[in-house]
Amino acid sequence: MRIIILGGDGYLGWPTAMHFSRLDDDVAIVDNFTRRAGHLERGTGSLTPIAPMQDRVAAWEQVSGHRIESHVLDICDFTALRDLFEKFAPDTIVHYGEIASAPYSMIDRDHAWETQRNNVEGCMNVIWAMREVCPDAHLVKLGTMGEYGTPNIDIEEGYLDYEHNGRTDRLPFPKLPGSFYHLSKVHDSHNIHFACRVWGLRATDLNQGVVYGIHSDDTELDDRLLTRFDYDEIFGTALNRFCVQAVIGHSISVYGKGHQTRGFLNIRDTIQCIELATRTPAAVGEMRVFNQFTELFTVMQLAEEVVTAARHLGYNAELEHVDNPRFELEEHYYNPTHTKLLELGLKPRLLSDELIETVLHTVERFKDRVNPRAIDPATRWR
């Protein structure tokens, strides 16, 4: 494959790039360091000391013998993006290149708009550039399970077979996104769906759950290949944040009752899912939607798993309920379907004490880098 990875300097983008490169695919990564800049703004950073993109790529070539092409480019610059698509002639475009933080989007009007502008403009540029120079390429776009919210009915994969007043149609599943960030992904989904329907583009929209974990096969090879690991209130996700809290002796802070249920997956499974989606592309004119997660947990269950694993390693971890900064149901029905990736061959690595212990050990290595100021929630929905 000739594969372009937008957001190829990120938590998931970088390990994904190495994975395809190792398999001998031609890989180009594109990034404008929006996440690194977001941390600069907040005075925070990755737990793991990550190398600059340029050094990562050089280290990868040294370690693996494979070359990843890299481009410092803002995908909101349409001309630059289209020129790159024209020159590289990708058959596959994996689009991770968005601002992915619900709290960031809720800070104030400017952050809300910056999130929607950056994400919707970038994604619109991708579909227009595809239309103009590579209409046969396959777009694999990262969405989020958060687009659906928590409706009182089973969540299907992107579409629902409607039956209403004796008539039927297959139409998009209704969305109840919970932040301006999640809304930006809903807007993207509608725009991409339109491009597939009207222009005949093909796309796979991956509604991903919450990703945890610190290593892929390739990040473990050399410290210069480490991927980022965010634990702060703005960019960190639940399990990763809990592990940092356990190691530095901070209480494991559960937002509200903690009965919020979400889909989760291991970072290694993200890479597996992306590979499955790219190897069997969507049909011409199709926007295929997969719900990309392997297990459901309540936030409480995750926190308890971390407490158990941390205590096993000798940490005196304690659970604490804090005021929920978000607006979300804390008691709700949640039953999302997630069979399509399994049908394509996904072999899930389920969460185990062992995985959590591995994360805890890596956190221990870098614990002097933790900024405790950044952990407690400061951004509120209301």
Add this chain to the structure above:
Amino acid sequence: MRIIILGGDGYLGWPTAMHFSRLDDDVAIVDNFTRRAGHLERGTGSLTPIAPMQDRVAAWEQVSGHRIESHVLDICDFTALRDLFEKFAPDTIVHYGEIASAPYSMIDRDHAWETQRNNVEGCMNVIWAMREVCPDAHLVKLGTMGEYGTPNIDIEEGYLDYEHNGRTDRLPFPKLPGSFYHLSKVHDSHNIHFACRVWGLRATDLNQGVVYGIHSDDTELDDRLLTRFDYDEIFGTALNRFCVQAVIGHSISVYGKGHQTRGFLNIRDTIQCIELATRTPAAVGEMRVFNQFTELFTVMQLAEEVVTAARHLGYNAELEHVDNPRFELEEHYYNPTHTKLLELGLKPRLLSDELIETVLHTVERFKDRVNPRAIDPATRWR
């Protein structure tokens, strides 16, 4: 009421402003002349010679004795918008202030993005400004029936009672918008719904059909009070365009087979609907959705009505089918519900030969202003 009308210089905004002003409501209009600028760009213009906003307001005061406050302001300037809301303290905000043209949004990438940026950023500013300075005000937002597209099931008003695998919920109706413009309205709807759910704002989203007609009670009082009338391929709508074609001896051009069915309403009924929606506001935390049209027609039916009326006035009007520049189903099921405004008291003025003849007579008055170059479709979806 203290009512702010965003887009108060437009086809619908200006007659709406005069209507409320005549009824002794305190009215402020806001515009940055996006439509006038769009015509400048295309080298086109309104059939009717419209006065500058500043002169309209002065003429209205002279004719009616009522004062309309006017502001030249881009609602994408958040600080300016919030300051205006703070100073004027509206209880009602009517939001017409968006780029409303499917063809304009399909010209190229730049027009697609400009439409979504302008509309989504402006609308986001409205909800953030409401949240910050007038959270109890009622937002009446103009959406479009085009958000729904043409699904094979009955279209409800904004929401559907879902029954799926034995469970139920009331959730947003699925959307199949047909252009980047229609998509921008879908994005707005999701953002406003979020603001109502999470911040407790109240809003009415009016999914309006295609508006026709040239006069309200107030525009007829004085030529300086005329509203705009667009007949070009970019900003014109079906019936208005057909009337201009009949008068200048152009064939009445039907896109494709003409079996596309849409909801239509008289401009006077738009004003009536806005009044009904504002006098009985949505509840706190509610985004109420009304489908705002009075009759369904196929494009062919409309064209035939114009042919009949034009011939009655002595014009030799002829129908012509032209290649459909749009991507849309030309044979489809269409049965949208539209009972909520009727329940609030809407008394529809149905389309009659008399109305069409009135439009034709007004077009005759201004026929020397018609630019024939601007009529035939030049903007194509594919």
